[in-house]
Amino acid sequence: MVTIYDIAKKANVSPMTVSRVINHSPAISEATRLKVEAVIREMDYIPNKQARGLVSKETKLVSLVIPDIANPFFTTIARGAEDKALQSGYQMLLGNSDEQTDKECRYVDLLLSSKVDGVLIAPTGDASLPNLRKLAKRRVPFVFVDRYVEGIDADLASGDNVETTRELVAHLAEQGHRRIALINGPSGISNARERRQAFLDALVLSGLEACPELLIETHFRQDSFSDIVRTFMALAPAARPTAIVAANNFIGVNTLRALKEMNVTVPDEISVACFDDPEPIPDYNPFLTVAAQPAYDIGYMGMQMLIERIEGTAPARSRKIMLPSTLIVRKSTVKA
CATH class of the missing domain: 3.40.50.2300 (Response regulator)
Incomplete structure (x- = not known):
């Protein structure tokens, strides 16, 4: 796998110079930038997002943790969340807790080690409290979607x-x-x-x-x-x-x-x-x-609120957005 050091050696510059080019630092001359970018294309190098994060303090990675990927409701939430993330220049990691608090805990630990910028989460339930406190302790922004946990002050996007x-x-x-x-x-x-x-x-x-x-x-x-x-x-x-x-x-x-x-x-x-x-x-x-x-809208709005938290444009007080449902009367209900 090509590394930043391979690029530096080929371009005859320091690894720090390559890092600055990748992160669009203005402290690089145009000639050096063009030379390094040419080597990056030649060697088909894909920048490591965590390495970029060491300079920018952001990974441009967000995560969605849902309790049941087999449920079409949560699948549609994921689609809305991902669409908003991509529109805003973020990539989304998806975790499926299977309604299991211990599995959710493992995902939270993984996300913390991956240094994601924020987490959109539908908690497994009240037992998720320690997992959420981990995120809060590490100052990782998170937003609830569909569900929330008492005692945790965070934004919420859900149905009514x-x-x-x-x-x-x-x-x-x-x-x-x-x-x-x-x-x-x-x-x-x-x-x-x-x-x-x-x-x-x-x-x-x-x-x-x-x-x-x-x-x-x-x-x-x-x-x-x-x-x-x-x-x-x-x-x-x-x-x-x-x-x-x-x-x-x-x-x-x-x-x-x-x-x-x-x-x-x-x-x-x-x-x-x-x-x-x-x-x-x-x-x-x-x-x-x-x-x-409106599962898609719930996911989309939840991710929008998360990105606002990450980028510091959200209000200080937490917000709760509850979207209305649509009653669709079909043949499974009749007069008694």
Whole structure:
């Protein structure tokens, strides 16, 4: 691999001179610059960004750490974040924590050693606090996307969990559903807490009672919901839910699968609505009624806020941007 020292030897200059040419220092004559650049092209040299960072104090590297790369919602966030990073002259490193705090910790350690300029992160949950404190201690700017952790003052770009949940519940209530279930993520994740509380508040606004047996907490990535659905269907007919709100797209799709396995027809026997808009599901009819979050815009805005932090153009106080969702009524919800 060609190094800065190879370039210096070939051009008959010092390694520091080569470094200054790479970093566009004005303290280099035009003749020297042209000579060094010619050698760089001849030897097909790609500058090492960390070496450049020793001079510029910036690597022009940012990172996005998300909890589930298999989830189309986070994939779309990544696309928005990357597009904004590239537009602003940064390159983005992607980390996937798999909803595992220890894996997230390893990524944070790697990013610190790589000297990235900043981190956009959707934390695994409240247990991410020590990982975030590492970034804060090293003064690495970071911005939350989709989720946040209590006790950490940082910018946040997310969907509007409260209003979105209210819209989903209001839609089902308007359809005449009186017993609405919620299949939610873990309470240790901020957006799951917000959705649960908003769900309870929305029931009150619609004049409905909250039924503890219809409030289920599970993992956002769990593959099988057979036990959950079986529990619902084991209730007395009058006590069963007539509609289910799924707290993300994986929960929504897997709930449909579990209902199909039990020969429970959607929407004739039960309606289903969910957060996010999953990929098309060719084996399932009807399509899901969803509250589609603007995932691309969330990623784009989150990266914009991060770059403003890096470049010192952000306000002193932290900012929270919550983007509205779009309710898309399809065939999985009907009148009770």
